[in-house]
Amino acid sequence: MEQTASSPHDEKGPEAQSPDLLKRLQSWCEDLQKRLPGLVEVGLLRLDGESAGRIAAVPETMPMERIGYREAVARMRATNVAVLVPLDRPEDGIAEAIAMPVKGPGLDTPVVLLVGVGEMPASRLQLLIAQLETSLGWVMHHLTLDTMAQTKREMAIYDQAFLLCAEMLDTETPLEARQTMASLCAKDLGCDRVVLVRQGVLGLKIEAISGETRFDRKSRINDLTRQAAHEAQLRRAPVRWNRGDQNKTSIIGRLAEMHGDAVAMAVPLTNAKGDIDEVVVLHWARADKVPDLKAWSVLWTLSRPILEQKDLAARSTFARNYHAAKLWLKRLFGPRAFRLKLIVSVSLIALFAIFFVKIENTLRADVVIDDPDLRVMSAPMDGFIEGVFVIPGDMVTVGQPLVQLEDDEIKLRIAELEAQIARHTARAAVARANRDRAEAAVADAERSEAEARLSLAQRELEQTVIVARTAGLVLEGDLRQRLGARVTFGEELLRIAPRQGIELQLSVRNRDGDRLAEGLTGQVRLDAAPEVPLTVGVTRIKPGAETIDGELRFVAFGELRSVSSNIENGMQGTARLSLGKAPIYEVWLKPIAETIYMFLWRWMP
Template sequence: MSKPHNMSPYNLVTSLLNLSRFEGSTREFWRLFVRQYAALCHAEQAMLVGCSGGKWGVVQSWVLPEKTWSFDDDLMRIAEAAQKQSIVRVSDLLAVRIDVGPQEDPPVLLMELKAGTHVPEVQTLYFAAGLPSTFQVMRQYGKARSDVVFFAEVLKLLGTIQEDKKFKQAAMRLCNEAAALFKVDQVSLGWSGPYGKQVKVCAISNLETFDQRTNAIWELEAAMEECLDKEGEIIWDHHQKNDELVRAHKAYGAVRSVGHLISVPLRIGSDCVGVLTCEDSKTPFQESDAWKLRLMLEQCVRHLSFLEHRDKWVGEKVRRQFKRTFRTLLGVDKMAYKVAALAGVAVLAFLMFGQWAYKVDGSFALKAEQMVHLSSPIDGLIEEAPVRPGDIVHKGETLLALNTRELLLEQAKAYAKLARYKHEIEKARASYSLADMRIAQSAMDSAQAEVDQIKLRLENTLVKAPYDGVVVEGDLQVKIGAPLRTGETFMKVASLNKLYAEILVNERDIQDITLGQEATITFVGRPELNYRIRLAQIIPQAEVHDGQNVFTVKAELLDPSDDWWRPGMSGVAKIDAGDRSILWLLTHETLDYLRLHFWL
């Protein structure tokens, strides 16, 4: 190639255009680009600088041997300005921003121009500055095209291997096709099987048969086992200095007199089942070769494993299956899932065989065994009502007082009549008139009876408590002055000496309870307190309550009652129905529902 400064402007532009299709290394591309761009601008020297992480540095430079040029703060400021303005010229210094594709800090090409140099047009500078971006696009296109061709070859190889019915035949085809695809001297396949550490060479490209007892085969198997132990790709080159970790590959290379080796493990999931080793005496292997080999083997390994397993006799298959199951259960892989499964089994066993107390729930209300309905003994107006519902009353305490004004007037009249008839009797006795005396005596007796009747009615104007208890119904303080007729119930008083709990049990649970069972009640107003009871009576007739059939169960109190208890208080009762399995406790309601509605 001619020196850039000796080329015509047309040839320089043409040379720059050819760089976009350059097939060499990226470093060589930048070296040529800097020199040719500098030649296009007739620069004496050029420097490509870039910024990474806020720090500027020299990427590539072209400086005449007799000159020195260092990147200082002044040049850095010019480069920063060029990043924003694309092209900056300061005296004989020209800075051009280079397009390398979408990135935050593109590089800048600094060029020192000769005095009086005519710079190409701006469009030409922009065009030439965009060539690196075109170069990258072309490189990516070429790589993509190469990858597509490789993928097509891999799919073709997979299709041919799928037609093989024997493991030996498929392994031989894989080695031959890989040797042709990667253009290497020899490809060997070693197989260890699942969970194995000892590799056995099973196929070598272009060799139908080979002696397993030769030194070369032993060294090859050792190299494959080295790759298997590492569980990763091994690339060895005879120029490699630090090769202590790949001694087996070095030894095999010496035996075979080859300078380049690459070994790639065959994986099924996390298990390595074999190794593919490629050798070549001319071309070193790259990381891209390892990636392509790995991709090819991922497509073929499962079919190879299937054929290898199918070719084994039944006893070997059973042994492998047992070993696989044992290793899966006791291995460290997926430990979280194994712990979760073990925990699930333990929980299931606990649910099936563990016992827990079964409690039948029901609502209860506190009832009094003794309750009196008080009614008015006479007609009258309410004069006084000293108690209200909820008040504690004692035996003989006045609960109701009726107005006595009319009765007292009647009593006064009756006493006046009684006195008059007594006077008439005395008068008849003094006149010895027996008939008049008998008439007066009869009238006096009638007046006395009237007095006694009024006295009894006056006594009945006061209604008193028949026993100690609590007023549960009848608020007469709002009815002072209202009339009350004979026999009309005005108040209910319940005894606090004998209380019991009346429990409503759903018909679904009635078969689980029997007389004599103990239970616990808790009041709505005091849920922190529990009281023991014993079932004493089950009413055999069901009744509808809140849309459900329930049975009434009476229970006697085992714990002494508290002072704040009142008839009618409610809460929740839990009846001890014995121990049941925890699984039954969790599922019996759902199962009963399914059996009832779906006839399961």
């Protein structure tokens, strides 16, 4: 426990006691020592962190740093109740130390009653503690009254500070506001001289002053005033000097001595951003005129924003814009405002990326599978199924046999026709040998007829073997159960999905028609299999536009260059045709801007 003693030059605060209360507390300690036998030392302490300030003590030389006292106070801090600590060995007739907390409304800083007692029986010691607790009521009462009186004084100071700020707000110009502040501060704070120093372009300069100094010292005093203000500006805290301080080389001390002051103080005015552009320098010729400066801190807090608003209102438009730009640059390149720096950096990077980073530019098109080769394999004639060479799931190539129909009747007919042709040929030869031209002509005609029927029969024989017209995958048509069954002309037998070269129809919006061209390539994703990308190339473009689903669209035809899934006519999807690389703004922002422009252009008068 570090003991601190009160100094007549210390600033007054909300927890300081009035001299009258200190006298009454000293008298109370003396009376308590006389009334209660066994009390050797009695003291009142105010605890502040790890230190303790003496309020009253009997005797006045009571050693607060005694080991027993320090241990008692430490235990009382931990438990917040009365503590009795026996000393290992008596000192100055003291055998035990008692520390009791003084509790009451408005006592934010703890007050402790510290008592040193001599040797006495335990019963007598318990009675003594009870009497001390009863006597503390008087201390609580007077400390509470003093706290209330101090609060009233602070409220009065706050009222004066608010009235001073109101006077500053009523002024017309910034210079008038600063002069009003200097004059009223001198009046309300009892100062002999108040100087307002402001940071200018070329350095600190004096803006307002409440008093006059002798002409021969005025220049030197003003120089020291600016230096003292600069010191407070660098320290970012008030700088105070009292007559009798040991530091004789301080700037504020030299200023006070030259001006003949007992107390001098430089108070920095901080704005909402933490910048210090102005400092108030206060002078008092007598120390007893110095008010409670902690209570007046509200004035320093409110005055800087008022002066800042006055300066801003008095500036021209150019000056306001210059100040705003200067402020933004200061925040941008200064050590603070990390969030602003982050936002600006991200914005600059985003702008650079939007205008200079190129990405893939694509043209969106709606797709419909519409390929004439994607058709069913049907029976070319009436007949019976004799053989089946594929089942669903098999891969086939162009010309590969799929189904065999019975051809016995056709082969028998071919044999008959070949015999007829031979007979007609022989008959024509005999007729020519007999020089019977008429008979030879009839035989040749009959032979030609038989040859025509033979050609037709041979073609029918070829059709008995149904072959694949395109390479692909057999989707439907398991004919193994229908071996020997009859089929009719045009009956569906198989379905084959081609594996490449499938034609599809692409349509784009009317506004994108000029970007649709032959040779464009891209990817297609079908609604039936969106996870599988397919490669497509535009092969031809249909002239003009046509209406699709009530919308005017341009149509092109393309070819799927790779197929990895089952494709059927009528499947729909979406294609992205590559247009090359383009800046981000052209890919994403330009279409939005054009849409907004066209909407406004249509509806604006």
